[in-house]
Amino acid sequence: MTSGSAPPRVAALVGPHGSGKTTLLDSILFLCGATSRKGFAGESALGTEVAFAGCSYLGDRWTFLDCPGSVEFQQDARNAALVCDIAILVAEPEPDRAVMLAPMLRFLDDHSIPHILFVNKVEGAKARLAETLTAIQEVSDKKLLLREAPLQEGSGIVGFVDLISERAYRYRPGQKSEHIPMPVPAQPVSASARQTLLENLADLDDHLLEELLSDIVPETAEVYRLLGQDLASDLVVPVFFGSGSQDFGVRRLLKALRHDVIPRPGHGARIFKTVHAAHTGKLSYARLWSGQISEGAPIDGHRPSGLYTPVGIGLTKTDKVGPGEVVALGRIDSLQTGDLVGAEKTSDDWPASLPALFCLALAAARKQDEVKLTAALARLSEEDPSLRFEHDINTNELVLWGQGEIHLNTALERLRGRFNLEVAGRRAQVPYRETIRKAVTEHGRHKRQTGGHGQFGDVHIDIAPLPRSGGFVFSDKVVGGVVPKQYIPAVEEGAREAMRRGPLGFPVVDVRVVLTSGSYHSVDSSDMAFKQAGRLAVSEGLAKADPVLLEPVLAVEIAVPADYTSKAQLILSSRRGRILGTDAREGWRGWDTVAAHLPQAEMAGLIVDLRSLTMGVGTFSWSFAHFQEMQGKAADKIIEQQRANIAAQ
Ligand SMILES: Nc1nc2c(ncn2[C@@H]2O[C@H](COP(=O)(O)OP(=O)(O)OP(=O)(O)O)[C@@H](O)[C@H]2O)c(=O)[nH]1
Numbered sequence: 001m002t003s004g005s006a007p008p009r010v011a012a013l014v015g016p017h018g019s020g021k022t023t024l025l026d027s028i029l030f031l032c033g034a035t036s037r038k039g040f041a042g043e044s045a046l047g048t049e050v051a052f053a054g055c056s057y058l059g060d061r062w063t064f065l066d067c068p069g070s071v072e073f074q075q076d077a078r079n080a081a082l083v084c085d086i087a088i089l090v091a092e093p094e095p096d097r098a099v100m101l102a103p104m105l106r107f108l109d110d111h112s113i114p115h116i117l118f119v120n121k122v123e124g125a126k127a128r129l130a131e132t133l134t135a136i137q138e139v140s141d142k143k144l145l146l147r148e149a150p151l152q153e154g155s156g157i158v159g160f161v162d163l164i165s166e167r168a169y170r171y172r173p174g175q176k177s178e179h180i181p182m183p184v185p186a187q188p189v190s191a192s193a194r195q196t197l198l199e200n201l202a203d204l205d206d207h208l209l210e211e212l213l214s215d216i217v218p219e220t221a222e223v224y225r226l227l228g229q230d231l232a233s234d235l236v237v238p239v240f241f242g243s244g245s246q247d248f249g250v251r252r253l254l255k256a257l258r259h260d261v262i263p264r265p266g267h268g269a270r271i272f273k274t275v276h277a278a279h280t281g282k283l284s285y286a287r288l289w290s291g292q293i294s295e296g297a298p299i300d301g302h303r304p305s306g307l308y309t310p311v312g313i314g315l316t317k318t319d320k321v322g323p324g325e326v327v328a329l330g331r332i333d334s335l336q337t338g339d340l341v342g343a344e345k346t347s348d349d350w351p352a353s354l355p356a357l358f359c360l361a362l363a364a365a366r367k368q369d370e371v372k373l374t375a376a377l378a379r380l381s382e383e384d385p386s387l388r389f390e391h392d393i394n395t396n397e398l399v400l401w402g403q404g405e406i407h408l409n410t411a412l413e414r415l416r417g418r419f420n421l422e423v424a425g426r427r428a429q430v431p432y433r434e435t436i437r438k439a440v441t442e443h444g445r446h447k448r449q450t451g452g453h454g455q456f457g458d459v460h461i462d463i464a465p466l467p468r469s470g471g472f473v474f475s476d477k478v479v480g481g482v483v484p485k486q487y488i489p490a491v492e493e494g495a496r497e498a499m500r501r502g503p504l505g506f507p508v509v510d511v512r513v514v515l516t517s518g519s520y521h522s523v524d525s526s527d528m529a530f531k532q533a534g535r536l537a538v539s540e541g542l543a544k545a546d547p548v549l550l551e552p553v554l555a556v557e558i559a560v561p562a563d564y565t566s567k568a569q570l571i572l573s574s575r576r577g578r579i580l581g582t583d584a585r586e587g588w589r590g591w592d593t594v595a596a597h598l599p600q601a602e603m604a605g606l607i608v609d610l611r612s613l614t615m616g617v618g619t620f621s622w623s624f625a626h627f628q629e630m631q632g633k634a635a636d637k638i639i640e641q642q643r644a645n646i647a648a649q
């Protein structure tokens, strides 16, 4: 592409936490002249949400999306990757950590997102570039293509050879790399690396293959064209290396982006991030695929309060944007992350948000803050769709769900910092239940004489256990009108009330109650009195029917690299999990899944253990499976705790 003629493009910086994405962006912006000095990135802060930056390089406009690398903040990284023209996967020259790239590589390939690999931090003597690439190739479905070859001196990398132009460059601190004559020892290495690059491209192109077979040197323009085309189709992964902190290899990277990145096709404008900012109010960040957005023109039926584009590390007001731009739309309430405006939606064009893996029960320190808390949480979950909250009717708790402990603690900090809400998060209660194991017969009588006319209700019932998931069933076998028909619903209501909290303190399930007989009084009987009688009979009956605690059990399926499978099984069994089967993970080379039943009480610890076992990449999916009887000391402890809770209410 020639200078100035290329449309604006979007690049997302993705890769594991700490690999140096923000530092690389810092270098890029400095080299593009968008910042006057380095260091805006600050001291190695954990990235928690996507950051936007805009700059121009050799007349081409770029928007960079600096994504968080932490496994707990991947929602933003995924959403940004979905709208970029190119994802730059930043990795460390550390072969043992290659597996950390696997989830993002999988995501990029699943969505055919063109991506290149930038191995960062190569200025150190400990950098292990070749072994790292071998290890990353193991986790990449697509072929890695070295686009430059390292110039080695001793054990360090001091420069590179561009394999297409066949020129050698030496890194210089604080300056452009110096073009040097090809060092003699580098010649055979770079010649063979170039040959490998060409052969790999020839695997995908017959014309190039013919040329190579006839020993014809292909035209440089042809090589660039094929590389760009294969990259755009996500068939190959070009590989670059350098050092963001030293600016090594960063101009090379920028030039390659300029040459090799073809804008991805698309229609309309996609909202990929929502932010509630102090001054501008709600901002919906859109990547424009086609058409134009102009100030004052309605979007989705609403006029934005303003249009802003990323310039440098800030936002600048603008009046018109075209394809390839990222634009922040001010104050359009109806827009949500994932929305497509100005084009036909297809049903599955935006993937579902990441499922929740961890939760905390929230309590506002000041009682009067509760309404404000719900409103603040609604904003946070609008900004980050992998954060959800719900009012759990079983435990009467406000529960915040997300990706892990750091994710949720960051949310709590935002509540404090942005909304002035002091909120404590604690382990959410497990929704235990109880049931009975014995059938009993019970008599309940409610009789009271107060002033005028009294209250009288009298019932006989049978109570019996039902199979699991049987719920609650009520029927009557009353004959001869000993309990008049009109009072029977009241008896049932009383029975249901008694089921709400059983003798162990939990909701009772899987019980059948049959009203067998009773008696009434023509003046003193009422709905109220029969309800009381029903409630009494059932409460007392349940206590005698051998009650037992039920704990919720989840069906979980964990996914880990196969090296960790046996240890992951141990984690499950040490957490009272029952392993149902182990399989190869579909579509993931070298990964396994282990299916198990796991008590819900053990879920919080599972993700913590899995991540520390697997450098963060292990994960699981889950759904409720069933309730299971729980007895012994552990059950006694839970019952005791519940008694204390009830007493404290
Ligand atoms: N030696 C060396 N250190 C680097 C380089 N780039 C980044 N670092 C260091 O690596 C650490 C992490 O850098 P960041 O740029 O914050 O990493 P990140 O990928 O943005 O991390 P997240 O945003 O949390 O995903 C910091 O201590 C940086 O100083 C590099 O090229 N060489």
Ligand SMILES: [Mg+2]
Pocket (backbone or CB within 6 Å): 021, 022, 023, 045, 046, 047, 066, 067, 068, 069
């Ligand atoms: Mg960062």
